[in-house]
Amino acid sequence: MNGSGAGESDGAGGSIVTPSAEFPPLAPEELAALRRIGDQWRAARRDQPPGALPVDPTLRRAGGQPEPSRFGRLAPIAMFRVGEPDELVATEPANLPGTRFGRTVTRLRRALFGPPLSSSAVLYERMRKLVALPVLSSDLLSSVAYGPEAMLAVLLLAGSGALGLSLPLAAGLVVLMIAVGISYRQTIPAYPHGAGSYVVAGDNLGALPGLAAAAGLMLDYVLTVAVSVAAGVHAVTSALPELAGWTVPVGVLAIVLLLAGNLRGVRVAGNIFVLPTYAFVAAVLTLLVVGFAQAVGRGFAPVPPPPVPIVEGASALLVLRAFSSGAVSMTGIEAVSNAVPAFRPPEWRNARTTLGWMVAMLVLLFAGLTLLFHLAGLVPRPDATMLSQLARVTFPTGPWYGLIQAATALILLLAANTAFNDFPRLLFFMARAGHAPRRFLHMGDRLAFSNGLVTLAVAAAVILVVFRGHTESLIPLYAVGVFLAFTLSQAGMVAHWRRHRGPGWRRRLALNAVGATLTGLVLVTAGAAKFTEGAWVVVVAVPLLVLLFWAIHRHYRMLHQALALHPPPVVPTAAPSVVPAPPATAVAAPPEGEELPQQVRHLVVVPVARLNRASLRALAYAASLGQPTLAVHIAPEEPEADRFRAQWRVWGDHVRLETIVSPYRAVIGPLAHYLEALHAARSDLVLTVIVPEVVVRSRWHRPLHSRAEQRLRSALRPLPAVVVTSVPVHLTE
Known part of the structure; x- marks a missing residue:
């Protein structure tokens, strides 16, 4: 590989x-x-x-x-x-x-x-930066709608007094985001033809780490669709409580619509998802500006949160669980490195620039929302998301609350598009290496990997139905798979720089080593702290998927050996009898x-x-x-x-x-x-x-x-x- x-x-x-x-x-x-x-x-x-x-x-x-x-x-x-x-x-x-x-x-x-597209149209089915940014960042940016809330929900178990820990934890997460973002920026020029964790880990660490990274990414992409859709439906029901009983049907319908949009092709899907992403960013930035202006008016004095009884002591394990829960805000940060070939030339340069924009926007939105939650004295509630509460407090009258909720619901529902873009491409790379069925190599009528898209939609719909659209039940499954892929990718880049010692390789190796260490700590923490909450499913699923990929590869390897051309032994042969062709008349x-x-x-x-x-x-x-x-x-x-x-x-x-x-x-x-x-x-x-x-x-x-x-x-x-x-x-x- x-x-x-x-x-x-x-x-x-x-x-x-x-x-x-x-x-x-x-x-x-x-x-x-x-x-x-x-x-x-x-x-x-x-x-x-x-x-x-x-x-x-x-x-x-x-x-x-x-x-x-x-x-x-x-x-x-x-x-x-x-x-x-x-x-x-x-x-x-x-x-x-x-x-x-x-x-x-x-x-x-x-x-x-x-209508079907000609094979030659693949040259034009690529994205410029302003289109690639919303297409590939919808998952990453939308996670700020539930990532800070997931962190605060864990801290709240220790009572209202523990919510103050959200600020230093958020600062640590910002450092992690920047470190991982810089690490992936280094990965893109090193692998200008597309460098998902599967490719990087397999190329530098061996087949098994590559397959483990692929398994983690596949689970991450499926859960991305399920979690994003569930969170989007939750945002809708926060504004319209009468729809709470229709959570699962609405979520499945959203997945079907996402599938239909992506089956129309990369360029068309990109045009569909541009406006909602930019609308969400504009809405949250407006919320941040007005919210901080109100905080300045009261001298940045935080509003005391409502008293909440203590369920669990503020232990180090609790803090680590909160940190790993907040780290789900980073899911999707690897999307650009997976999709470098989808950019217009020069592909790697445009991809690296787009990733820089994404990380900067993520840090701004995540840090700003976490600080505003603290200043407004908000706590997680089962009947309304924290972003909905903040919008209600900031805009008690007028249409702004409805606009922010609509933009949030739309971006969360469409955030799954990042997974729809990367999951089929991951299966393509795996199928080409013989680790997945070869049907995932095939491009459909619209030059999209239709088989991979349908597989992702079906798997995500099953997860959504099984967990009944509860975001809090899906979050514990989320961090383990994605941070496994992050860690293996960064460790693979460390091995890459040690083997290819070009100019500045020590600095690049150090940056990737820092990224691997931080993501590895989050991986271990999430796996241990959330094991009984559902993370055991991922811990068990990853080895099973690796065994499946290995069995598929074994079959294709045997097939190749059976069908490969080998020099035949030289033996005398008699010319076969000739039956002349019939005359044309x-x-x-x-x-x-x-x-x-x-x-x-x-x-x-x-x-x-x-x-x-x-x-x-x-x-x-x-x-x-x-x-x-x-x-x-x-x-x-x-x-x-x-x-x-x-x-x-x-x-x-x-x-x-x-x-x-x-x-x-x-x-x-x-x-x-x-x-x-x-x-x-x-x-x-x-x-x-x-x-x-x-x-x-x-x-x-x-x-x-x-x-x-x-x-x-x-x-x-x-x-x-x-x-x-x-x-x-x-x-x-």
């Missing part, structure tokens, strides 16, 4: 994550093995004439292209246009599906998520009506996603049939098509290859269209589609594979004279 290249896709250039990440290039040793395999193919087929195909695979016929009438429901692809020589490009849909239900579903999908037989072998006219088509043992075995099987054979490769964009053709030439170009560029990343639809067009050009042909298939023994391994051969077989079943056969490669474990 190489953190320095974590955010870029080979062949795509720069640090942009592109759809080609689903198609990793062959390693140099595999290319060498592929060349040797091709040499043996050449030796085995030296006496066999190449043979002309019975149909033009480019579909450029004098009579024009037949328009397929089926498969519109499979993918938003109508037909093709000619790209480079021997290449077709799947075009944007011209018509909606033929059925009424299909048209309704397609129109609804486009209304909700927008052959008489067409009725579809599926052949009864004699001489009536059958074959064209063997082999879809090839990547060159490995499975695909070469399918090609060898097809060639052994002695029939005209055509290979088809579906590429998501031009660089991937060029790279695959280069690999094909390395192998030896033994079979005619047709490349189809599918810029909307659909695979089954374009392939089905293409096969139908071939059949329409020669209706007497029997198309034999040979699909390589990986067969696994364990049922739980099946979700780790796309099962494309089954979907292709289902798609081609209505088409006559098409035979789909699988060439299995069995995994034994």
Whole structure:
């Protein structure tokens, strides 16, 4: 796992994550093995004439292209246009599906998520700083609405007199925020392609610390959505108590709306969330200015808080618990370092500037609110948030209270957008390293990681329902996972500076060491102090997730070993018997009506996603049939098509290859269209589609594979004279 290249896709250039990440290039040793395999193919087929195909695979016929009438429901692809020589490009849909239900579903999908974006649009789906700031800081800045309150709620157990400890604790938290912020500012230029805790810890500390950091981050992101939505709903019910009974349904609806907004793409989602974040910042700054002006009028004399009975003594353990509870205000501080590739160039510089703005705003809002809570003599209450109480005291009349509550509720509900931005990207990095299912590499219609977004939404909704939307029940689960990731990331950067001793490395190492020490102390404190309050769930969940990631990686490693190209032994082979291709003027037989072998006219088509043992075995099987054979490769964009053709030439170009560029990343639809067009050009042909298939023994391994051969077989079943056969490669474990 190489953190320095974590955010870029080979062949795509720069640090942009592109759809080609689903198609990793062959390693140099595999290319060498592929060349040797091709040499043996050449030796085995030296006496066999190449043979002309019975149909033009480019579909450029004098009579024009037949328009397929089926498969519109499979993918938003109508037909093709000619790209480079021997290449077709799947075009944007011209018509909606033929059925009424299909048209309704397609129109609804486009209304909700927008039309599909071409693969090339990924270059423009990036954010400038003023958009990235609200998108990536909504979680961090919104946490000031519940972080100080969580700290005061613990101190209140020792009575009203212990609330004065909030000021030195807040000062310590400000120091922690600045230290961690500076540490992450150093991480960004060191890992300009995206450096989440998973990448940094795995690159510098090893696979297990990286997986532990990933587990902590995943729990953090899921809880971010659940806590933010629960806190947002609580802000709504503080202003409208009659909605208190609808907490869970409103929270689930908010998660669904967040999912829909993010499925529309990074740029659209960013535009949606810009205004609420800036409105919240403006509202809180207004509250701070007016609140401090009122405090100046009374000489900064704090209002005595209402008397509260002592439940627990003011012990050191209580103070540490309060400190760790207040530290949840830092959740989301790592978001920028995860999302460096989402910025406009120069990516790392814009990301570092945005992180600096975020930390400065966090310190200002957190410190200001904590001090105002102290000066106003406010204490946590179950029926109203402290921010709501402060707004009510500061603005007893007029519309300002309602505006502040509306802005707070909106930012808390939308704060989960940070998790929606980073959780799918984390799964992408993990899937590319083989620690998560490969389906998380896939970009959806709007160039968003749709599978990761849906997974996050479902997990957060389950947590919200289980805990019935109670923020105070979720907070104890919160700090352990995020500070585990913080600590491992900062420790990883210490190891990074020790290994890469560039200019000023000692100063950078010291800063990251301070960050690792402080976050480690918070981690230990939170884990010990909140263990019985629910933190045990995270302590147990992290090792279980690490074991799951390790098992997934083991399966993919075994799969790679089974499918990797190896130099074959040199053995003498006899040239296979040659069955000549039929003349182009052959008489067409009725579809599926052949009864004699001489009536059958074959064209063997082999879809090839990547060159490995499975695909070469399918090609060898097809060639052994002695029939005209055509290979088809579906590429998501031009660089991937060029790279695959280069690999094909390395192998030896033994079979005619047709490349189809599918810029909307659909695979089954374009392939089905293409096969139908071939059949329409020669209706007497029997198309034999040979699909390589990986067969696994364990049922739980099946979700780790796309099962494309089954979907292709289902798609081609209505088409006559098409035979789909699988060439299995069995995994034994």
